[in-house]
Amino acid sequence: MKINIVLSALMFSLLLVACGGKEEKKKDGFSVDRTKSTEKTVETSTATDEVPASQRVTLDEKGVGQIKSITLDPEIDMEMANAGEAIYNTNCTACHKLDKRFIGPSPRGIMKRRSPEWIMNMILDPKLMTEQDRCAKDLLIEFNGAAMANQNLTVEETRSILEYFRTL
């Protein structure tokens, strides 16, 4: 009887080998790997930046995306800012409130922390940013994993939101 068991096991392993299947290192019994790989990445990111992403000042970072360089007039263009406010109210207020931290951060004071390019890139392609920009990635984690929605705004619309942010 024992021989037969061995034989069938042999056949089974033959099957695995024959099909080029990876040889599985099988441990007896039941075990759980308790080291979470995600914990490691969090560790390394917080090790270098003690400050939460929302408080960090990254004015030198332009982010990843189509906006490479923006020059702001010293004067705020109020017409543009008003248009931006309307677009912001329709597309952004579900998650971003002026007076509090909500699903995402408040835009108040953002011009002191982020570059104009970074802000526009974040609005235009949040998926790309959270994949490739360090600060955007940390913000996603800080804000509970609630990914920012791409609202399919044009560059012009996004630029006017930026102008609105200057008035806050």
Add this chain to the structure above:
Amino acid sequence: MKNYKHYVFALLGVGLLLAGCGNQNGKSSSNGALSSSAAEKVYVAPGEQDEYYAFLSGGYSGNLTVYGLPSGRMFKEIPVFSQFPTSGYGYSEETKPMLNTSFGFVPWDDSHHPDISQTNGELDGRWIFINGNNTPRIARISLSTFETEEIIEVPNSAGNHSSSFITENTEYVVAGTRFSVPVPQRDMPINEYKGNFKGALSFISVDPEHGHLDMKFQLLMPGFNYDLSHPGRGKSHGWFFFTTYNTEEANSLMEVNSSQNDKDFIAAINWKKIEEYVNNGGGTKMPANYAHNVYDEHSHTATSTMRKEVLTVDPTKVPGAVFFLPTPKSPHGCDVDPTGQYIIGNGKLSADLTVHSFDKMIAAIEGEKFDGEAYGIPILKFEDVLAGTVKSGGLGPLHTEFDGKGNAYTTFFISSEVVKWKLGTWEVIDRKPTFYSVGHLMIPGGNSRKPFGKYVVAMNKITKDRYLPTGPEMEHSAQIYDISGEKMELLYDFPTHGEPHYAAGCPAELLAPKSKKIYRLTENKHEFATLTPNDARVERNGNEVHIYMSTIRSHFTPDNIEGIKVGDKVYFHITNHEQDFDVPHGFSIIGQNTSELLVMPGQTKTSIWEPKKVGVWPFYCTDFCSALHQEMQGYVRVSPANSNIELSWSLGE
């Protein structure tokens, strides 16, 4: 006993070893190279896309399904005549009017023959039309949103079967009645059918810009059964051809009594002539009552209007407009080749195909060579209009499509096969079996001046052993054949939904680039839209409560609502604030007596909820929208009918 078990495992191991590594030893090796090349032809690798769209009617599902060719993968079911809980179509307040008819709300139909809009006889990919056979209706579906935009009821019709085929510039979508009925409907003995019933052929005009449908005129023909139809094209543009059966005008035991005449007719209608006649004030206005339902893409809302009049035309009043072409054995399919020269009538009780010549028909009409008349309509002589006969050897020919290279392909229901033959010489080139009992077949663009003759799809009525059995009821089977060579090659089987009768197909590049991705929030003109979350609110008007709610990943605004009472009628107006492709949100609430809503980005949809029990009741998003989808929920507090709880709503407070 125990020992045996281990032997069995061991043997199983060996067996697995032999079979496990591919097909070298399995039975599929007998097909060898052939089957692997067929596999390559239908294989669309992960991430790659199909070459053609195919739109298959859903038959008794009432809908239209969208497939890819050559893979046979189903992409979407478009609700047309039937309620569809998957999206809320026919359940939401916005779409209920789409299913309104003169018989009230009819939440189902039997959809048969889709046809894609054309310009100059070529597919233009603007719209697709389909008929409801049971409660006669014609629908127009947008090929940018893939949503049903319009449904018009067809009065004086019954069994709307020789429909919905379009003329070569989409001037008209044509709908003919399969069952003749009293016109107008009245209380009369059934056995007085003969000579008294009428067959209405309806010409519904299509607005070239918006596609809006209008009942231009109805031709009141003798009381035959108008089975199928197709437009003339090219040289025969301006004509429309209908097969008829039951020219006996029998009203009972039809399977015997409607098969007595050796020949029935193809009715040739010069619609240009009739159009001119009605444009000059011809025809008789008749009281009628039929629904015209239009869905607006910007208000996301349908309206239903009852039309009260229809313009009817007596064919004998328009000389030179209507003729009968004798055609053997209860013809079913009525197909016109890409040049417009040949009109093929498939006598379903015959072994042969009858091909009429348009040129010969015109010559016979001009020579006034008539072989009598039926109810005042001239009958042409069979021999004078006949172009040729295809002696196929098959049984039960039904439908014919064309490849644009001078070949025709005809299905044979009884002998279960597709037969390829040559136009002009009528010789049979090839025949291949189908599995089983094929009805229609479809070549993309096959009903146009410019077919794309690479594949033919055969749609079968009987499935039997083609797939794993699923109890007595199974989906129908379809087969795809490569027709690029001299001989047809069977490539693949795929199941279809409901009962596809006809289908329409077109190259993917005609539709894919203009397929709509989102609805713009800024273009949302819905009466109850919530355009910014600041406008989210709850309003009471007596026992009617309107909740203006918005959604974005991953919350509802508001998500806590109090002050609702038992006996209220609560309208949830949900606006999806996403503006990204493929991010719908769903909405459902416990005890909802309708279906969920699936709200596309930028869209507003409404569901009615009538709370019956006191308590705190949850609602949630039904479409997994983000990592925090499970958190996308809210509560409604329902108080007793006499409670004084104030209406209030909030989010995150």
